[in-house]
Amino acid sequence: MTNGGKEATLHHRILSDIEGRIVSGEWPPGYRLPFEVDLAVQYGCSRMTANKVLTHLARAGLIERRKKSGSFVSQPVTQAAVLEIHSIEAEVRSLKLAYSYRLENRVLREASPVDRQHLELSETAPVLDLVCLHHAGERPFCLEERLINLTTVPEAEGEDFLELAPGTWLISQIPWSTAEHRIYAQSASAEVARTLDISRNAACLVIERRTWGSTGPVTFVRFTYPGDRHALVARFTPGGEN
Template sequence: MIDADITADTISETPLSLHQRILLDIEQNILTGRWQPGFKIASEQQLALQYGCSRMTVNKVVTQLARAGLIQRKRKVGSVVLPQKAQSAILEIYDIREEVKATGEIYSHRILSRTVRPANSEEAERLDIPHKRAIADITCLHYAGTHPFCLEQRLINLEVVPDARGETFETLSPGPWLLDHVPWSAAEHRIAARGAGSAEADYLTIPIGSPVMVVERQTWRLDQSVTSVRLTYPGKSHTLTARFTPSQAG
């Protein structure tokens, strides 16, 4: 195992732009349910006065929210919150800590590495961000008792989650920290079964080639990618369970 390596941040920290701040404020009010469907948000002129910005900046935010299906712009009425479609995804985003506790074991985690650096071309493509944009690259090992339970390899888009730049994740692991700090609007899962590579086998203390279950997940906030994570579980000790209704079976 390697010790946590938190590199010096050589990428200058960029504060939230006014566009991002207004977008985040409105989005959180909608996604948290504080603003219910039918709620009329302030006019573009009122928002421009509130945030001390141009009406053009507010118009771009409102247009982005409308395109994402969070609000509807009505002539002579203004912008109102739309009902959010129920998510019918078979897989939910679970907290690994709760997965471990459900087995009756004591949960703990250890940050193996954490770096803040520019994204390479493959990472930029995966996150759908410009090449060399700042990302946080985190490797975390989750334990059930004294045994490795899951290896987490995660990339975070720091433009969407700037607070992650200085977070060590020593107290709270990256998954639940992100759920607490960033509202997400869409997620995609990919699941595969394969043999463990040498690095995975070393971290999970299993023989090379042992079966592992790999869950790759990506989440978005509106049209911006938040994070991409690969979770690797020893196959013999993990079972995937999903519940769905006939209407979801298609």
């Protein structure tokens, strides 16, 4: 094998090794990678080959190269389409991270005045109040606070939601005809900071969604994400006005 061929093979081997460690979570976000010279010694390659590997990883968004500090595993950032309704699990798996879910609280009760406002109910009705936490790898990814209108979706009362997230269940069970999103930034309260394992008053991205079906309001949900790990994207076509 020529020297060029050997270097190319080493390039792919090093790249595969490092990608595997990042995707598996062995090297978590913020982890500092070995320096170029150390990679060259470890793999018996030239510094140029090590540099090319790190450049490739940086272009792919897996690492961040900082002048004089080294290379660090990037914080995962997911892009949620504003006009789509999809599962949190799909968001996490798009990052090539392991997904897990935990039900924090489940309460069956009559709708409060605030609940009625969220769901646009003209009179009181039974609701299912759910609090869920979604994880990406070992880290909290999203806090979900959801109200389900049991007048429209009475089947939800019989679901414990211990294994299946309510959003996933609703998508598969209840057709919706209209949806509304409200998106804003908010500082983390003490409780949210503790739940998401972030600093108090850290910036969070909040997405509130309401959906309606043919027989009335279906659900109101508030998703709270750590602000440095989430982005929104919307695709649209030109309309009649600029």
